[in-house]
Amino acid sequence: xxxxxxxxxxxxxGDVNIFDLIGDVEGDWIEGIKSYMESYIKQFNLKNVILNxxxxxxxxxxxxxxxxxxxxxxxxxxxxxxxxxxxxQFIHGYKHQNIKLCxxxxxxxKIFGKDMLEKNKLIEFSExxxxxxxxxALFAKMEFNDKNDKIITTECIVTNLSKDGMFAEYLDNKxxxxxxxxxxxxxxxxxxxxxxxxxxxxxxxxxxxxxxxIEFSGTQTGIAIQFDQK
Numbered sequence: 001x002x003x004x005x006x007x008x009x010x011x012x013x014g015d016v017n018i019f020d021l022i023g024d025v026e027g028d029w030i031e032g033i034k035s036y037m038e039s040y041i042k043q044f045n046l047k048n049v050i051l052n053x054x055x056x057x058x059x060x061x062x063x064x065x066x067x068x069x070x071x072x073x074x075x076x077x078x079x080x081x082x083x084x085x086x087x088x089q090f091i092h093g094y095k096h097q098n099i100k101l102c103x104x105x106x107x108x109x110k111i112f113g114k115d116m117l118e119k120n121k122l123i124e125f126s127e128x129x130x131x132x133x134x135x136x137a138l139f140a141k142m143e144f145n146d147k148n149d150k151i152i153t154t155e156c157i158v159t160n161l162s163k164d165g166m167f168a169e170y171l172d173n174k175x176x177x178x179x180x181x182x183x184x185x186x187x188x189x190x191x192x193x194x195x196x197x198x199x200x201x202x203x204x205x206x207x208x209x210x211x212x213x214i215e216f217s218g219t220q221t222g223i224a225i226q227f228d229q230k
Contacts, residue, residue, distance in 0.1 A: 008033050010040060011220040013169050014116040014137070014159060016048040018080075020173065020219075025053075025067075025090075026060025034066050041073050048115045049074040050108065054082035055173050059089040071099045078102050078111055080171070105155045105171050106139050113137060118159035118167060118222075140168060140194040147184065154178050156223070158194060165209065165226040166194075176221045185211040190225065 006023040019037055040046060051071060068091065071077035078100040081087040087101065102108050109116070116137040138158040146152050154175035160167035170176035182188070187210075194205045212224040 005029075006033075008036050009219050010036075011218055013157065013171070013220060014114075014118050016050060016112050016115050017046050018050045018052055018171070018220075020052045020055065022055040022173075024058040024060075025056055025064065026058060026062075030060060030063045030067065034063075034070065037067065037070050041070055046073075047075045048112055049077045050080050050102075050112075050171075051078070052080045052171070052173070053086060053090055054080060056083075056086050056090070059086060061092075064090060065094045068094050068096065068099065076100075076111060076115070078108060080108060082172075082174075105157060108171060109137055109139055109157065116157055116159060116169075118169065138195040138197065140166075140192055142168075143191040143193075144188045152178055159222075161197070163227075165212070165224065166192075167222060167224050169220060169222040179214060179221055179223060180216075182211075182214065185214060192225070 006025060006029040007021075009020040009022065011018050011020070017040065021033065025033065041049065049071060051067070068079075071079070077098065079087065079090070079096075080102050081090075082103065084103070087103075091099075091101075100107075100111050102111070114137065138161070140156050140158050141153055142156060143151055143153050154170070155172065156168040156170050156175065158166050158168045170179065190209045190211065192207050192209055194207065196203060196205055207227055209225045209227040212226050215222045215224065
């Protein structure tokens with residue numbers, strides 16, 4: 001399918017709603033984006049909202065603030081960006097005290113934390129009896145070699161963890177695409193560098209594993225991973 005110049009996509013991680021803006025945010029598209037977001041935020045009384053502008057190419061000068069004003073409605077809201085220049089164009093002249101500006105997954109986790117837990121995601125059916133649920137979401141990096149032996153690194157949010165494996169989801173579109181485009185994941189060897197579950201311990205946990213499955217829930221990408229036994 002041919003991608004339109006501008007798109008808005010809604011997805012959910014835990015209790016957090018993410019609105020992805022893609023392409024050029026200008027002209028008549030701004031009113032359409034505003035109407036789409038407003039209908040969800042008000043109708044469903046959304047408490048946690050992220051506006052993801054990492055895939056925005058260009059920002060118009062008029063009425064963009066109408067979109068930002070919607071972020072003052074939820075209890076928690078954040079603007080997630082990749083390009084500082086695009087972010088500055090987006091918020092230019094807008095008083096955004098209630099909107100957190102984030103350019104990393106870690107920044108997002110500091111704000112939303114437990115709100116991003118996936119309460120119903122299981123690593124595999126047999127995990128239901130023994131799975132120990134996280135009390136907070138964790139940041140992780142995964143490294144693997146592609147078909148050309150190039151090292152690929154993706155950043156994800158661990159939303160479910162047990163002693164045998166984990167379920168992780170993707171916030172940023174770039175990392176998500178790296179996973180979505182895999183057609184050989186069953187044989188991948190993963191190196192996972194994960195934030196320690198103990199907040200008092202700064203040293204990350206490094207563990208090896210492999211992908212059990214890639215899961216698509218609407219437009220949200222997640223992966224179930226089994227840890228390799230020592």
